[in-house]
Amino acid sequence: MVITIDGPAGAGKSTVARAVADRLGYMYVDTGLMYRELTAVAMERGVDPGDGDALAALVGEAPAGPVDLRSEAVSARVSAVSRHPQVRQRMRARQRERALVRDAVLEGRDTGSRVCPDAEVKVYLTASLEARAARRAVDLGLATDEVGRTIAARDRGDAEQLAPAPDAHVIDTSGLTVAEAVDAVVRLVEAAA
């Protein structure tokens, strides 16, 4: 079975997707990390984030040196890198390949709509900007309003990519604990099985 979990930055996707995959013994595929890797490779090689063809040619390559893929430097550039259609086409093909190997939880922005439109269970996780900023601020040890501005900027940068599938189950995690959100997704999987 394929489960997709899409949503905006800070909605709890990674935490929930990883926990669901652990609970069910499924493979976890973090598609955002793949775009972050590409961004890091482009930064290392000095490739212009506006050059879609050059970026698409780098899909699948790994950064040569140690790099923090969740750093602000990568986060600030990843939207520009991931918006090119030729990049997305190659990424989606790789993501699809990984999902077809075995039962998987795919996490991202367009996994239920574009990567695996036939997925058996599709979830769209969302939360208020305030809740998302507060969570990221705790993770990063930064001020909430500063993180809020970064997340709002990424929402704008990702707007085109963020494509909830029409048949996705929407879960607002603003008032939920991680355990409650994970339980909600697992219940959907059990109902589909």
Ligand code: DC
């Ligand atoms: O989930 P994340 O914050 O690690 O994702 C990093 C970026 O990658 C995000 O700002 C937009 C892009 N992304 C995308 O365009 N499509 C996806 N399926 C996943 C991520």
